[in-house]
Amino acid sequence: MAAWPDFYPCTCIAVDAQGYGSNNDRRQSEIQHDLPRLLDRAARRAGLDRAQWQIQNKGDEQLAVRPVDGKEPRLVDDYIRHLASELREFNALRVPAARMRLRAVIHQGLVELADNGLAGTAVVATARLLNARPLYEALAAYPEADLVLLLSDDVFRSMVVGRHTTLLPEDFTRVAVEVKEYEATAWLRVPALGAPAVSSHQPGTTETGRSVDPAPGEPAAVRPGPAVAGGSDGAGGSDGAGGSDGAGGSDGADISNQYGADQISVTNIAGSVDARGAVFGFGSSGG
Template sequence: MAAWPDFYPCTCIAVDAQAYGSNNDRRQSEIQHDLPRLLDRAARGAGLDRSQWQIQRKGDEQLAVRPVDGKEPRLVDDYVRHLVAGLREYNAQRVPHARMRLRAVIHQGPVELADNGFAGSAVVATARLLNAPALYGALAAAPGADLALLLSDDVFRSTVAGGHTTLRTTDFSRVTVQVKEFEAAAWLCVPALGGQAAAPQEPGTAETGTSAVPAQGEPAAAGTQPAAAGGDTAGISNDFRGAGSVSVTNVAGSVDARGAVFGFGSAGG
């Protein structure tokens, strides 16, 4: 397990299981058993070694800290993508009330390995971001999603806006997080939906349709079409996207179809 003296530039990765307290004892025990294994599997899929991370466990919640080493885009992109895939597979085998849904946050800043955990304002900020109302609201507004992701402004700009991931700025919505004494801008996404999460309009922004337009000089935070979290094609809807209209006629009995042209397709397209 990696260790470092004094305060050191680190990435903080926090996750928390939604509605954990509403589960019975056995389900809570199952979540505590399965959560670290899902996180380990996602890290392996992204080519990361969680055994080298410092991890603070708290029942349904984990805070992992690792020194900044240039792999931050892989955390934001590949790690989250593998975690979403793992949750989707996990939840597909469970009834709706037994699903595991996660809030996830990635932040960065100086962290010290203290005697009773981690010390530093970056750790406090990560905890505040994890409790952001917008993060709770994103999962509530998307009952089919298994994870909602919030990136701190620094992480968003240095990875996504910097062009170091397969994600696009239009996958995210800019939100202002206010929790206790903490207030900061952050960037919200629901990866499983292939696009940005709904976010409340912020002061000083203009409204176009349902998307908030960021101030000049900021990365775009809204788009008219959902974008795929893992690329440009994964989030394409199954809706028909033909260039013209399609005429469908249902007939019964015999038909004189001389000179007619027929097209055949399945009911689902």
């Protein structure tokens, strides 16, 4: 196990299992048995040796600290990817109630090996990030996900924005974290989605609704979905039939003749029909 004198630049990796306290004694024991083994296998597959890390265990939670040594991109990228894979394989053999779902956090800063554990504001910040509300909300919003990840702003900018991993800035959602006295910007990712998670804490506001000015060059945190064809408040437009500013279009232009495949309705009718006042269109099955 690696050791270092005084405060030293380190990477902190923390994980916590969902719903541990609601499990019975045997299930809690199983989680404590399985969790370190899953973490060890993920590290080995990523080419990392957890035997060289300082590890602080706490039941369903584990904090690991490793000195900065140039392998940080592998930790952010490969280790998390393999951990998601290990969890997926592990949970595939279990009933839903026995699944293991993890919150994970990666932060960096100065850490000291103290007499009763690990000391430093980086350790405290890692603990606060692990309890951030956006992580819990992501697990609730995406029940198919086995792992949700939060990177501190420092890690995100140095590893992801710096292009030292295969991840892209747009793979993450910017969230505001407020836990006790700790307030910070962090970056959320749900590996199972392959796309940014949508957080209820939108970029530009904190959990309490205060304004946050995005830094120049930051990626858009949540990609907007496709517009609903025809408008949001009525057939053909948002403020009335045909457009947002009046019938026929948003600026008064006639758009009634524009083709929209998603607006076509096909009805097969058998028997006689009173179609007075109706408009019919005909076409072949081949277009």
